[in-house]
Every structure is written in C-alpha cells, then in structure tokens.
Amino acid sequence: MSKLIALYKQPADPAAFDQAYFKTHMPLIERVPGIRKSVITRFTRTLQGEGYYLMNEMYFDDREALKAGIKSPEMAAAGENLNTFAAGLVTLLFGEEESNA
Amino acid sequence: MSKLIALYKQPADPAAFDQAYFKTHMPLIERVPGIRKSVITRFTRTLQGEGYYLMNEMYFDDREALKAGIKSPEMAAAGENLNTFAAGLVTLLFGEEESNA
Numbered sequence: 001m002s003k004l005i006a007l008y009k010q011p012a013d014p015a016a017f018d019q020a021y022f023k024t025h026m027p028l029i030e031r032v033p034g035i036r037k038s039v040i041t042r043f044t045r046t047l048q049g050e051g052y053y054l055m056n057e058m059y060f061d062d063r064e065a066l067k068a069g070i071k072s073p074e075m076a077a078a079g080e081n082l083n084t085f086a087a088g089l090v091t092l093l094f095g096e097e098e099s100n101a
Numbered sequence: 102m103s104k105l106i107a108l109y110k111q112p113a114d115p116a117a118f119d120q121a122y123f124k125t126h127m128p129l130i131e132r133v134p135g136i137r138k139s140v141i142t143r144f145t146r147t148l149q150g151e152g153y154y155l156m157n158e159m160y161f162d163d164r165e166a167l168k169a170g171i172k173s174p175e176m177a178a179a180g181e182n183l184n185t186f187a188a189g190l191v192t193l194l195f196g197e198e199e200s201n202a
Contacts, residue, residue: 003142007150041104041196044164047171049108049192050151063145070148091150095142 001036002066004058007091010051020085021054028078029058034065053089059097066094102137103167105159108192111152121186122155129179130159135166154190160198167195 011017029038041055060066069075082090112118130139142156161167170176183191 005142005144005156037200040199041106041158042199043106043194043196045195047193047195049194052194055106055196057142092148093144093150093153094146094148095144095156098141098143099138 001097002060002063003095003097004060004066004070005093005095006056006058007052007093008054008086009089009091010053011086011089014053017053017085025078025081025085028074028081029056032058032069032074032078033072034060034069036060057095063094063096102198103161103164104196104198105161105167105171106194106196107157107159108153108194109155109187110190110192111154112187112190115154118154118186126179126182126186129175129182130157133159133170133175133179134173135161135170137161158196164195164197 008017026038029035036059039057039059041057043052043054046052058069060069109118127139130136137160140158140160142158144153144155147153159170161170
C-alpha cells in the first residue's frame with residue numbers, strides 16, 4: 001500500500017498540540033478522498049538520532065490514490081489547519097509499505 | 102503494540118545498503134526475542150522537512166517485551182552489523198501505536 005507519512009517534532013505545548021491534532025486536524029484528514037486508515041504512533045523515547053513526538057501513517061490503495069488525495073481540496077483544508085498549530089514541526093513523506101513479517 | 106522504529110537517511114550507495122540491510126541485517130533482527138513482525142517502508146518522495154530513505158517498524162507485544170528485546174545479545178549483534186554499513190544514517194525510536202482508523 002501507499003502511505004503519506006507525517007512525522008512531528010516535539011511541540012512546545014504537547015497538550016495544546018494533541019487537542020488541535022485530534023480534535024481539529026484528524027477530522028479533516030478523515031475526509032480526504034482515498035484514505036483507508038490512519039495509524040498514529042506516539043514516540044516515547046529517542047535512542048539515537050532525531051527526536052520526534054508523533055507519526056501519522058495515512059494509507060491509500062496505491063500511489064495514484066495517494067497523489068489524488070494529496071491534490072484534493074480536503075487535503076488543502078487539512079494542510080491549512082495544520083499550519084495553525086504545527087508550522088515548522090512536520091516532515092511529510094510518501095512511502096510504499098513492504099511487509100517483511 | 103510497542104514498536105522499535107528505525108529511520109534511515111539516504112545512503113550514498115542505495116544498492117549496497119539494500120544488499121547489506123536485507124541480506125545481513127534483517128536475518129539478525131528476525132532473531133531478536135519478542136519481535137512479532139517488521140514492517141518496511143520505502144520513502145519515495147519528500148514533500149516537506151527531513152528526507153529519509155527507509156523505515157523499519159519492529160513490533161513487540163508491549164513495552165516490557167520491547168525493552169527486553171533491545172537488551173538482548175541478538176539485538177547487540179544486529180546493532181554491530183548495522184554499524185558496518187549504516188553508521189550515521191539511523192534514527193532509532195521507541196513508539197506506541199494507536200490505531201485511529
């Protein structure tokens with residue numbers, strides 16, 4: 001599957017970030033066409049390298065669906081919302097998942 | 102579930118990295134006690150922020166299992182192996198996954 005991966009650096013006020021993220025941002029993300037699921041990871045410890053606070057992996061059926069989702073008005077709205085509370089914190093990547101179980 | 106998340110920056114020689122990663126490193130990782138599965142993501146595009154090449158999310162039943170796995174001789178062997186081809190490329194984090202489907 002194709003994924004949009006958002007990695008967030010540590011916010012100055014985690015409680016305010018969580019409030020904005022889960023109450024205003026995620027409902028907008030859930031409206032983006034083609035998103036099958038969102039999987040949230042909370043980072044609890046940095047052993048080596050860059051520290052991050054949160055990751056969201058947003059799944060799409062394939063790369064075409066991902067590209068269409070990114071270009072949708074719903075994603076533009078989610079991005080505008082994100083800029084109100086997470087400007088400068090986010091890394092945004094496309095990825096292809098390969099299970100190696 | 103608890104995860105060990107490894108994020109790799111772009112290697113100078115991706116083919117050599119992949120060869121070492123999948124042929125020598127992953128077999129060592131699979132021997133670490135308590136690892137339920139590894140999920141590999143190949144990053145295909147950076148839209149914003151830090152660029153990365155590859156991510157491995159290694160799943161454990163819970164935080165205790167993750168901590169025990171990290172301290173195992175098998176993980177020490179995997180870490181030594183990693184240093185032979187990925188020194189300076191890896192970010193290593195603990196995380197807790199929350200599905201938000």
